[in-house]
Amino acid sequence: MSARQRCERPLRQGFTTGSAAAAATKAALNLLLTGGAPGVADIPLPPGAPEGRLAVPVAGAERDGDTARAWVVKDGGDDPDATHGATIACVARLRPLQDIGPCIELDGGRGVGRVTLPGLPVPPGQAAINPAPRAQILMAAQEALDQAGYAGGAELLIEVEDGEAIARHTLNPRLGIVGGISILGTAGVVKPFSHAAWQATIDSVLRVARAAGLQAAAFSTGRRSERLLMARRPDLPERAFVQAADFFAHALRQAAALGFTAVVWGCYFGKLAKMAQGLEYTHAHAEPTDFALLSRLAGDAGCTADIREAVARANTARHALELVPEGPLRREFARLTAQAALAAARGFGGPDLKISICCFGFETGVLAEAGAEK
Template sequence: MSTPAPLRRGWTTGACATAATRAALLRLWGGDWPETVSITLPRGERPVFAVAHRAEGPGWAEAGIVKDAGDDPDVTHGALIVARVREAAGGVSFRAGEGVGMVTKPGLPVPPGEPAINPVPRAMMEEAVAEIAADLARAPDVEITISVPGGAALAERTWNPRLGIKGGISILGTTGIVRPFSCAAWIASIHRGVDVARAAGLYHVAGCTGATSERVVQALHGLPDHAMLDMGDFAGGLLKYLAKHPVPRVTIGGGIGKITKLAQGAVDLHSARSQVDFAALATLSGVAEVAGANTALEAARLAPDLGQRVAEAALARLSERFGIAADGSPIAFDVVVIDRGGAVLGRAA
């Protein structure tokens, strides 16, 4: 049997924006348009990017890089990341062009009223400007406008609307590298969701495993959109962050299979990384036939009160492991278990 080829890495929007900035600035300050540009990433790697878009006018130049996310299913894969540069007094400043969002809520790494360009990409672009300015004996005084054609539509498939980022995507990245299926972006979005909820003074948030459980939980508790954290399979990513950045009340909602795993001690709920222990479910339910079930839903049909028992077991596990935050403050959990159609099988608080 042949060994599968390794998954291909990609580059973050921040890395692409930096490469585009470098290409545009080289042209603005009198050079020829480069075919490719190389940038230095935070850990010292120097990837090369092909310049896919070029334009210029009086006092400005812009370049674009097509984002290659490698083999990661990134929503911005294939997007054109454009940087327009022009000289402007006062150091390096940033503007949001078409398809790049503006921050409207506190709690994010950049304050309200600023373009959604995160600190590391900003630092990478500032370093690129400083390097070229030193080479060409120029003052490093540049206004950089980042645009992503179609970015507003892409943003609807991200957390940005809930995080209060309006009008487009964010320019992200801490290393410049997208690692396939690392899930780092999803977990980072969960963390930013907690940050925004805390900054807004929310007392109650909810982490749900999917759209159906989210709809049910939001209706049960009347929570605003920015209280809903798209936890997915990453219960650990949410719970461990809450332990250090607590919110007083947290609802966890999901299908009986996912919540059973949580009740049995798993915090990564993906089917490839955790499984339901049906023998333990049989003990929990008191129905021996449950041990031979193929799915948690089948087990629930065999033991009609199993959803409630799972909710109570999950609540006990959550309260024991995460009920006291690192600063000593309590976190009150409640659990909602549903079936595939959204019917509530169990609730515990």
């Protein structure tokens, strides 16, 4: 399928790790209670979700004595993440009414992370199953018990195949979640390119950093800029670094709201130009690059009229940068752009937040810096 065809067709929704766990739970309990597991589990979505229910394919189920295990392959739809394709299972055991009363116990097993630091919705020591998916799993389990007329309870253990390896590609190590992935999902479904999900991730990383006593945060627009910023700022611990992507204003406002005293942004010139425009969200397709602004900044840097005109007609921000001759002129052009970005950042972060910006060259090294170094 071509890129154009992908753009023209409707984007496909997926489901969260929480929905996968809930479906596996219902299938495992059905196998224990009725002797058969459904090929598709009909499950409730978390409380407060805009949609009510979801049908989730069940990849398999098996019984072993008094336990049953069912598993689901997590599908991220057209917004795949590190957990897309992960096998998420539930091992279930029934508990008679006379043993414990009508109680459902839920824990995380192999491949599900465990929280070790404060600042997350789950307290330290517990399995990394967030409140909304926890409620969803328990609702699905209760449905299965009620539908079978079973008055007792159940023990549920959520597992994720290769969860510890998958977690290395997530923010869990930085959040102090060890041993596997988190079971997440406030809505139960994954909507492609969810801004809310990314913003919630930024918020979580910042909260954990503040709970650990950190006062400085280091934002980057991606993995490469984060690696360069880490090398530039070895004084900051890994937990201070946040991949904030295009959420320029949100990250700064949240840092200020949580009481950080200093932030540094690491980026390349393309994002720097969008920051200099004062855009809250700097994605390449959200707003066009303001080449008139870049042309004015090139003039302020001392570029000739010919260069300013060429910058005004540039194709991309990188192209505009490369039209300015290497050496003092280009460095001054980049510095002035960084200063404009810094002014915008201060507008978003407020007067009490000490902000600096570090723009990296496309090939190597630091292109420009603005604001306090630390």
